[in-house]
Amino acid sequence: MARYRLGIDVGGTFTDIVALNEENGEILNIKISSTPEDPAKAVVEAFHEFLMERGGWEVSRVIHATTVATNALLGQLGLELPRTALIATRGFRDVLEIGRQRRHKLYDLFIQRPRPLIPRNLRFEVDERIGPRGEIIEPLNEDQVKRLGEKLKKENIKSVAVALLFSYINQKHERRIEKILKKLLPRIYISISSDIAPEYREYERTSTAVVNAILMPIVSSYLIKLQRRMRGLGVRAPLCVMQSDGGIALKDVVSKRPISMVESGPAAGVIASAFYGSFLGLGRILSFDMGGTTAKAGAVIEGKPEIVSEYEVAGEVHSGRIVKGSGYPVRYPFIDLAECSAGGGTIAWVDEGKALQVGPISAGATPGPACYGKGGRHPTVTDANLVLGRLNPNYLLGGEMKIYPELSEKAILNEICQKIRLELTEAANGIIKITNSAMSKILRIVSVERGHDPRDFVLICFGGAGPMHGCALAEELNIKKIIVPPNPGLFSAHGLLMTDFKTTLIRAVMKLMDEINVEKIEDVFQKLEFKCARILEKQNISKNDMYFIREMDLRYFGQSYELTVPASKPFTEDNVNQTVESFHEKHMKIYGYAVREEPVELVNVRINGIGFVEKPRFIEKHVNEEKPSSDAIVEKRKVFFEKIDDYIETPVYKREKLKPGNLIEGPAVIEQYDTTTVVYPGWMATVDKFENLVISMKGGAY
Amino acid sequence: MEIDPITVEVIKGALIYAAEEMGIVLRNSAYSPNIKERMDFSCTIFDERRRLAAQAEHIPVHLGSMQLAVQKGLERFKGELEDGDMIILNDPYISGTHLPDITLICPIFYKDEIIAYSANKAHHSDVGGKAPGSMAGDATEIYQEGIIIPPVKFIKNNVIDDEIASIIMSNIRTPEIRMGDLRAQMAANIIGKRRVLEIIEKYGLEIFRKAVEEIMKYSERRMKMEIGKMPVGSWEAEDYLENTGVVDERVKIKVKLTIKKDHLIIDYYGTDKQVNGPVNAVLGVTLSGVYYVLRSMTDPNIPMNDGCYRPVRVIVPEGTVMNPIPPAPVAGGNVETSQRNVDVLLRAFAQVLPDRVCAACQGTMNNVAVGGINPENGRPWTFYETIAGGYGGRKGMDGVDAIHSHMTNTMNTPIEAIEAIYPIRFLKYELREDSGGPGKWRGGVGLERSWMLLSPSATLSILAERTIIPPWGLFNGKPGATGEYYIIKQNGEKIKLSSKCTVKIEKGDIFVVRTPGGGGYGDPLERSPELVHRDVLNGLVSIEAAEKEYGVVVNPEKIEIDWKSTLQLRLKKVQV
DSSP states (O other): OOEEEEEEEEOEEEEEEEEEEETTEEEEEEEEEEOOOOOOHHHHHHHHHHHHHHSSSSEEEEEEOOOOHHHHHHHHHHOOOOEEEEEETTTTHHHHHTTOOOOSSSSOOOOOOOOOSSSSGGGGEEEEEEESOOOOOEEEOOOHHHHHHHHHHHOOEEEHHHHHHHTTTTTTTHHHHHHHHHOTTOEEEEHHHHHHOOOSSSHHHHHHHHHHHHHHHHHHHHHHHHHHHHTTTOOOOOOEEEEEESSSHHHHHHHHHGGTTTHHHHHHHHHHHHHHHHHOOOSSEEEEEESSEEEEEEHHHHHHHOOEEEETTTTEEEEEOOOOSSSSSEEEEEEEEEEEEETTTEEEEEEEESSEEEEEEOOTTTTSEEEEEEEGOBBBBBHHHTTTOOSSSSHHHTTEEEEOHHHHHHHHHHIITTTTTOOEEEEHHHHHHHHHHHHHHHHHHTTGTTTGGGGEEEEEEEEESSSHHHHHHHHHOOOHHHHHHHOGGGGHHHHHTTTTEEEEEEEEEEEEETOOOOHHHHHHHHHHHHHHHHHHHHOOOGGGGGEEEEEEEEETTTOOEEEEEEOOOSSOOOOOOHHHHHHHHHHHHHHHHHOTTEEEEEEEEEEEEEOOOOOOOOOOOOOOOSOOOOEEEEEEEEEEEEEEEEEEEEEEEEEOOOOOOOOEESSSEEEEEEEEEEEEEEEEEOOOOSSEEEEETTTTOO | OOOHHHHEEEEHHHHHHHHHHHHHHHHHHOOSSHHHSOOOOOEEETTTTEEEEOOOSOOOGGGHHHHHHHHTTTTTTTTOOTTOOOOOOHHHHSSSOOOOOEEEEEEETTTTTTEEEEEEEEEOOHHHHHHHHOTTOOOSSSSOOOOOOEEEEETTTEEEEEEHHHHHTTTTTHHHHHHHHHHHHHHHHHHHHHHHHHHHHHHHHHHHHHHHHHHHHHHHHHHHHHHHHHHOEEEEEEEEESSSSSOOOEEEEEEEEEESOOOOEEEEEOOOOOOOOTTOOHHHHHHHHHHHHHHHHHOSOOSSHHHOOOOOOEEEOOHHHHOOOOOOOOOIIIIOOOOHHHHHHHHHHHHOOOOOOOOOOOOOEEEEEEEEEEEOOOOOOEEEEOBOHHHHTTBOOOOOOBBBTTOOOOOOOHHHHHHHHSSEEEEEEEEOTOOOOOOSHHHHHEEEEEEEEOOSEEEEEEEEOOSSOOOOOOOOOOOOOEEEEEEEEETTTTTOOOOOEEEEEEEOOEEEEEOOOOOSSSSSSSSSSHHHHHHHHTSSHHHHHHHHHOOOETTTTTTTEEEEHHHHHHHHHOOO
C-alpha cells in the first residue's frame, strides 16, 4: 500500500495537488480549476480525483496553502466578517482607527483609510492602566468587565480582541479579562494581544490582535469543514497548514493563531526554492515566481529565506512594495516578498500621454489574453510572447487548449500600434521589455535594497510564466545562472511537501544590554522553549525531531527598528559581548555603519521551534550524452530575440524528451505541459541529474 | 538619431528607480529618526541643464524647492566642479525650504563632462539657533534659527572637507548625529550617480539625453492635457494665518488662479508683506504648495520632472510672506504657512472644479515640543511631534477622521515608546466628538491627545494654527472646530494656550491638545439621516449636534432616529 504526503495549494485560478509517494519518492500532480465561492469544494474534488484513480493508498499527512484569510479581509463574497469587539484601556479605543496618522497616498484628495475592522461603537474601554515598567498604575475594574460581558452577549458578538497598553510587559489584566469573559461567554473567540504579539507599539499590536480575532471564526470553520469532507473520502491524516513564516502547523494550532497563515501560498514557493537551493548546494538564491496575474520575488541566503517581522494584510502594492497604511498591520514573521502586477494575463495599453504601459490590470482567466479566443480584446504579456514566437502558436497546456495567434496580433495592432507609431514586433517586444523592467525591479528590491549584490545569486524561475523571462532578467541583473525545476507550474505546491513544522514565540524585554540580568534572560528563553516544545509535541513531533533557534532583536538605544541576531544556548555573561558585536556587524553590513560606543538595547527575545519533517528524496537519474535525442526537437519556428533584432529560426524542444546530461545551446525554446522556457542567444541549458534545466551564460563563471 | 518610445519608457523607469534607491540608501544609513522613520527627505536626478529629471515620491513640501536648490545653488560654480565634488547648502533663500533642510548636490561626470546631477535634501533635527530643534516659534530674524550654510564644496575628490565640516559642527547641538546623516546623504548621491552612469553605459549618452528630453516632454504633454480639460477663466481666493508668533495680527494670503487653454497662472498679488515672526514661507515652499495642489488636481501618476513645471507660471511678489527677502525668519513657513497656502489654492480651485477638491483640512501640523531635565538620570530630554486632525469633506465622501493632510505625512510615535523614555504619561488619544464640520459630507473629526507631566518641570512649545479661524466648509458645509491647547493644573484650573507659545509646566500638569476638524462639504440638512445616526452611534456627532446642525432627531434612550420629528425639523430649518 502506497503512503502519500499531499500538498494542496489553492490559488486564484487553479488548485494544485501534489502527492509524494513516501516509499519511492515519486511525485504526482493534479491541477484543477479553483472554486473561489467555496474553496474547499475544489480541494475535495481534486482529492477525489486523485484517490479514486488509484487503489491501495494511505495518506500520511495533508499540507494546505490557502488564501481564505486574506480573501475574507479583502471583503470577498461568501466570507463575511464575524461581529467582533475590541476591549482597550480607558482613553485609547481609537488607537485602532488613528493608526500611525499617515495617509497612504500623498496626492489623492479623495483618500480613504482602510475601513477600521471594528466600528467605534463596538470598541469598548475598561478602567485599568499599566505603566512602562509593567507596574500597575490603576487596577483592573473587574465589575466593568463583567458588565461588558453582558453587553457583548446582547450585541451578539462572536469574537473579541483585547489590547491594553503595556500588556506586552505585564499580561495580568489581559489574562484576567480573558478569564472573566470565557466564563461568561464560553462560546466566544478571544484573542489577547499579549499572547498574539507581545511586542511594544500599541497600534500594531492592537491591529494584530484584531485581525486574529476576526479570522478565528472564519479560519476554524473553514478548516473544520475541509477536514470533515476529507474524512468523508476516508482520509484520516492530520491536516496541516502552511504559515507565512515558511513553516507548517496543525489545523488546531493555526485556528488559534490564524494571522500565521495570511500569506500562506506565496511562502511555499520561496520554501521550495530554499530547499532546492540547499539540495543543489547553492548559497544564494533569488526565487522568482510569475503566474497569470502577478510576479513575486524572494531571496534565500544559505538555505534560509529572508524574514520580516511585519506585514500589512489586504494592503496595496506600489512598485513592488506594500504601501504602508494601506492595509491592516500584522506582527508575525513573514517571508520577505516583493510583488508586481506582471503575469501572463497582465494587460498592455497606451496612456493619454502616448506612453506604452503594462498593468496593473489583468485579463484574469476570463476573458484572458486575446489569443484565448474568449472575447479578450486587450493585448497581454502572453499575447506579446506569442507574437514574438516564444509560445507555441497552436495550443497551450500540452494541447488541451487551442489558441489563436491572429487575435494576439490584432489586439496589439489595434490597441498599441494604432495609438503610437510602432510596428507589430516592436510593440510586442516593447511589452516584454517593460514587463521585464518592472520584474527586475522586484528582484532588486529583495536583493540590492537589502544590501545584497544580485550577481552573487542563482535565479530559480517558476510559475507558469517565469521560465520564459528568466534569461532577460538574468541579463538585466548580471546573474550568471538560472534554474528551471522539472515542474515549474507546480513548484510552489511542491514546497508544501518539504516544509518543517515551525512555532515562533517572542517576549518583549526592553532593557539595555549593559543592564540585563543574564540569568533572567536565560530563564525567559527556557520558558519559551518549553512552551514551544509543548506546542510541537501536541502536533505529534517527537523530541528527536525538534530543535530550537534562539534569537534577539537589538537596536541602538533611541532607534525605532530592530535587527535580529542569533543568541547562544545557554545564554551567559560570556555571550553578551559577542551578541552585541554580531549586532554591530549586522548593522554595518545592512546600513553601512556601526557605532560601538552607543548603548545597545535588547527589545525582544525569540524562540523558533522547528519540528523536522522527512524531506522527499530526489531521484538521481542516469546522465546521458550531451546531444539530445533526435525526437526531442519537435519543430523549428521563428522566434524574435532583441539581441539579434530579428526573428531567427529556433529549435523547439519537448522537455519530456530531454534527458539528464543533454546540452542545448541558445537560442532555443523548451516546451512542457504548462510552461515554456526560452534560452536566449549567448546562454546554454543543460539538464542536470535531477532533471532541472540549468541555464548558464556561455563562457560564464559557472 | 531617432529614439523609440519603449527605450524612453525603460529609461524613465530606471531614472525613477534610481531616485527611489537613493531614498532607500539614505533612510537605511541615516541615524536620526526624522530621516529614518518619518522619511523627511527627498531624492532627485537632474539633467545636465539642471532640470529635474526624476524625483522619488517622498514629501510634498520639497516638490518645488529641489530645482531652486540645484539651479540657484550651483550658479557660482560655473566650470569649477570636478568629478568627486559635492555641494552643500541650507540657505532657505537659495535652497527653498528652511534651515534644518540640508541639500547635497553631486555632479555626475561622463568622459570629463557633467551630464547629470544627483541631489537630495534631508531634514536634520538640529542646525543650531536659539531653540533646540531649530524651530523657534518666536524668532524675528533668520540668524536666530540656526547656522546658514551658503553653497560650498563640502566634498572634494570624494572626501569631506574637514574645515567646512568643523565650522558647521561647531554651530549645532548634536554634531555626531549630523555627520552620520550627512554621510548617509553622500552615500545616496553616490548611488544615484552610479545608476545614471549604468544607464549611459547601456544605452549611450546620446540616447540618454534624448530619452530625458522625451521624459520631460511626456510629463509636460500630460500636464497640458489635464489643464486642457479644465474650464478657462480666472478665480480669486484668500485665507489668513491667525498670527505671526510675535505679533497678534492676521496675515493675509491671496491668490488669483487663471486657467488658460494649456497653461495656468497663479498670482499671489495682494498677499501681505513679510512679517517679523517665523511664518514667512520662502519661494520654494510656496512653489511646493502650488505643485502639490496641481498634482492633486491632475493625475498624480504623471512622473514628477521639469515638464510638470512648464505649463505653470507662478508670480509671487517679493517681500511678501510668500516670498520674503532676508533676513526674515522662515522656520514656521515650512510647516504652517505651507498648509495655509494649500487652503488658499484649493479655495480658488473649488470655484472651478467643485467635484475635485476637498473642504479645508485641519490646516496645521500642530507642532508640539516638550523638554527638560530627567530627574532619574540628570540628562536633558526633548520630545517633538506633529499631531493629526480632520480632513475636509469631499463630494460623495466624508473627510477622513484624525489623519495628516496636505504638506505633511509624518508618523506618530507609539505611546509605549514615548512613555518608556520620557517622563510623561498619556491619558487619552481619541477622536474628538463634534469637531468635524457639518455638511452633506461631514468634515473629518480632529483628535484629543493628552498627557500628564511626571518630572518636576518642563518647557512646552507650540507652533500651530487654526485655533481662531476655523477650517472652512464648502457649498454650505460648515467649518470644522478650531484647535484648542490647554493645561489643567492639579487644582483643576484650566489655562488656555495660544497657537504659538512657549510655557513652563510642572509635575502633575495635564496638557490637552484638541486638533481642528475638517470643513464640511454641502448642506448638512441634505445629509442622509442614516449617516447622521451612524455618527451618533459611533460617538462622532452628539445627539444635540445631530439636531442642531443636521436637523436629525435621535431618541436619546433607544438611540434611534425619530423620523417624524426629523422631517418636521428639517422642513422648519429649510424654511428659515
